[in-house]
Amino acid sequence: MNVVAIYEPIAGAEATVHARAWCEVDLDAVRHNLAQLRAAAGVPLIPMVKADAYGLGANAIVRLCTQFTNDEAPWALGVATVDEGTDVRKAGWSGRILCCSPVLPAEHTRMCEERITPALHTEADILSWRRLGERPWHLSIDTGMNRAGVAWNEAHTLADVVSFHPPEGVFTHFHSAGDNESSRSLQEQRFADALHTLALPASTLRHAANSPALAADAERRARPMWDLARPGIALYGSPSSSALQLSPVLHVFARVVDVRNVATGETVSYDATWTASRESRIATVAIGHGDGYRRAFSNRGIMQLRGQPVPVVGVVTMDMTMIDVTSVPCEVGDVVTVLGAPHNRRNADGAEHLSIDALAELAQLSPYELLVGWRLRLPRVYRSAT
Numbered sequence: 001m002n003v004v005a006i007y008e009p010i011a012g013a014e015a016t017v018h019a020r021a022w023c024e025v026d027l028d029a030v031r032h033n034l035a036q037l038r039a040a041a042g043v044p045l046i047p048m049v050k051a052d053a054y055g056l057g058a059n060a061i062v063r064l065c066t067q068f069t070n071d072e073a074p075w076a077l078g079v080a081t082v083d084e085g086t087d088v089r090k091a092g093w094s095g096r097i098l099c100c101s102p103v104l105p106a107e108h109t110r111m112c113e114e115r116i117t118p119a120l121h122t123e124a125d126i127l128s129w130r131r132l133g134e135r136p137w138h139l140s141i142d143t144g145m146n147r148a149g150v151a152w153n154e155a156h157t158l159a160d161v162v163s164f165h166p167p168e169g170v171f172t173h174f175h176s177a178g179d180n181e182s183s184r185s186l187q188e189q190r191f192a193d194a195l196h197t198l199a200l201p202a203s204t205l206r207h208a209a210n211s212p213a214l215a216a217d218a219e220r221r222a223r224p225m226w227d228l229a230r231p232g233i234a235l236y237g238s239p240s241s242s243a244l245q246l247s248p249v250l251h252v253f254a255r256v257v258d259v260r261n262v263a264t265g266e267t268v269s270y271d272a273t274w275t276a277s278r279e280s281r282i283a284t285v286a287i288g289h290g291d292g293y294r295r296a297f298s299n300r301g302i303m304q305l306r307g308q309p310v311p312v313v314g315v316v317t318m319d320m321t322m323i324d325v326t327s328v329p330c331e332v333g334d335v336v337t338v339l340g341a342p343h344n345r346r347n348a349d350g351a352e353h354l355s356i357d358a359l360a361e362l363a364q365l366s367p368y369e370l371l372v373g374w375r376l377r378l379p380r381v382y383r384s385a386t
């Protein structure tokens with residue numbers, strides 16, 4: 001594992017972790033975002049820590065989640081695989097773990113052992129789970145995503161088995177909650193119809209809201225519906241929502257390892273996609289697509305050097321990316337901000353902030369993919385003042 005310094009302050013610049021390229025995860029920002037989301041949702045949360053907490057390192061995020069003792073404490077943690085649930089247990093979480101994605105019944109025994117709550121949607125799976133004992137499970141209802149869950153208009157087929165073995169919770173998932181209010185209302189209506197058909201006990205916990213839904217509700221000052229909410233990416237700082245006031249969590253930095261003059265007419269990087277139209281200073285930054293700095297940033301990305309935006313020139317290579325520093329003083333060893341904000345200047349006036357959303361937009365990537373895609377070759381440094 002490349003996790004270097006959980007909860008430890010950043011070491012001196014000479015520490016090897018800062019020699020090439022690294023990720024900084026601001027745990028105070030995660031704590032802030034959890035509090036913002038909890039307040040906006042008005043109901044307990046199931047923070048999603050799947051996919052290694054969206055690539056930031058589930059271990060540190062789970063440990064942070066264990067620190068709440070008040071009503072801000074998560075109701076459960078959300079994962080997508082049984083292995084992820086097992087890792088959440090190992091990280092010290094003794095509360096509920098909800099595996100939101102379907103798993104094969106062959107996994108049920110292991111889920112029992114680790115006290116992981118499954119999301120089920122077929123009669124066979126519900127019976128298989130109940131044969132292992134009276135353990136909680138959640139019913140997954142598909143209201144238009146067409147991915148997992150019983151179709152809302154087929155929910156009646158489960159009415160019998162559900163009345164004998166009632167679920168602890170029931171949920172659905174929105175496909176376009178952030179940018180399409182009418183599709184969301186339709187999905188909520190279908191969810192309500194399915195709930196009505198199933199006539200579940202009033203104590204059954206209902207949940208639907210993901211990050212885009214919570215952000216949209218906060219913008220409209222609407223009270224989210226249902227009893228729990230399942231934010232994922234918002235914990236990690238996206239979407240940028242003025243109503244939610246989320247803090248950026250991930251900051252990626254890399255060193256300049258070479259600076260050279262490039263004559264007019266010379267090209268930079270593979271396939272010669274960039275040609276110098278003037279005498280240029282080109283710096284080589286020690287980060288590439290082998291670190292998760294996506295090739296889509298070729299000739300499109302922006303990094304930040306000494307507070308100035310500098311463009312990526314040419315194709316991003318596996319280990320190195322070139323930037324045009326003709327107008328910014330630059331030396332070998334300089335730290336370039338690849339994502340987020342330079343430290344010390346985090347909230348300083350005028351500091352450009354390379355947000356996940358802004359960068360994803362530049363390269364026409366999904367913010368989710370950009371966040372999850374950083375590779376373990378980048379050491380992760382965890383910062384927390386508390």
Ligand SMILES: *Cc1c(COP(=O)(O)O)cnc(C)c1O
Pocket residue numbers: 048100173209210211212230231232233234
């Ligand atoms: C990933 C996931 C979420 C969280 O989605 P975000 O958009 O990251 O908030 C919530 N519920 C389910 C079922 C998921 O798979």
